[in-house]
Amino acid sequence: MRIGIVGGSLGGLFAAALLRADGHEVHVFERAEGGLAGRGAGLVAQHEVFEILRRLGTESAARVGVVAYERIVLARDGTVLSTEPTPQMQVSWDGLYRALRAHVPAGSYHTGDGVVRVDQSATHAFVERASGDRLAFDCVVGADGIGSVVRAVVTPTQRDNHYTGYVAWRGLLPEAEVPAIAASSLFDRFAFYFSPNGQALGYLVPGPDGEIAPGRRRYNWVWYRQAPGAEGLRRTLRDAEGQAHPFSLARGEVSTEDRDALRDAARNDLPPAFRVLVDAEPTPFVQAIFDHESSRMASGRIALLGDAAFVVRPHTAMGAAKAAGDAMTLVGALRRLPVREALVAYEAERLPVGRRIAAYGRQLGESLQPA
Known part of the structure; x- marks a missing residue:
């Protein structure tokens, strides 16, 4: 299939690398000019991250x-x-980002022309960029984080954080x-x-x-x-x-x-x-x-992944792991089911996980909130 991914940070790259490994044509759209190299510090690589890197043959990136x-x-x-x-x-973080970027050809990782709108028909999902380009895909994944544009389609009444x-x-x-x-x-x-x-x-x-x-x-x-x-x-x-x-x-x-x-x-x-x-x-x-919990993670041919669906507090140290788990579940569903059915199955499996992690984050941060 031809799949568009909005957001080129770790969550988008987890999905992109796995989808390419399955033979799909994947295009990643990152609004930052030049990509995101050099912007991260360190993270705790939990088992979901190790599992993705193992599947990609680059597990060593999370062992240093x-x-x-x-x-x-x-x-x-x-x-x-x-x-x-x-x-x-x-x-x-930078080492992990570079390892994942290596699985996405330069011509498939588009920077600087941000996605401003996503919509769909019965047969396609569409990405519209700031330049006016409108591109058609079999499926679009919103991995565009806390300020997600893709939320407007999946949960139009739940866009705010x-x-x-x-x-x-x-x-x-x-x-x-x-x-x-x-x-x-x-x-x-x-x-x-x-x-x-x-x-x-x-x-x-x-x-x-x-x-x-x-x-x-x-x-x-x-x-x-x-x-x-x-x-x-x-x-x-x-x-x-x-x-x-x-x-x-x-x-x-x-x-x-x-x-x-x-x-x-x-x-x-x-x-x-x-x-x-x-x-x-x-x-x-x-x-x-911020907190954000989506009531949906998919609609038609469009799915949310990572912080686009659930913004969880950093005390959990589970942001990357959550995105990795989302990506593996999404790719597995697309491997065995048609797009619309796959996204329904993906949502059913990952919604409860996102809710649990969000609740855990609120518990950890409760003492920091103003009375």
């Missing part, structure tokens, strides 16, 4: 990572409250730039700090090209902070030029004023190790935390 040998919880003064020996490996009232401030420092007080207490550990209205955590991840040797890695920190209501959201997501963004601010978009305010808050609220990490990050970035 940085291991945190234990989990620790810090007190406000920096002492260790608890230690738990739970080894966990963080793999390179629900803001939870808190955001994740993030930093990603080269290992050599991590202050000594943080390196000595945090390296090779998955570290947490819990406060009444927030949570900080951090861990080492591979370098930008997958480097795992000491000195070549990066330290990824996250600080969840409350920003209640619509005004709190607008204020947090206003960039250095005063422009409001819907979901996040990327590196370089946070104003100097907001960066300095974040540093001041860290001096007051965080343990020393996390405090110096925030202070050392020259270009922090921020992601607002």
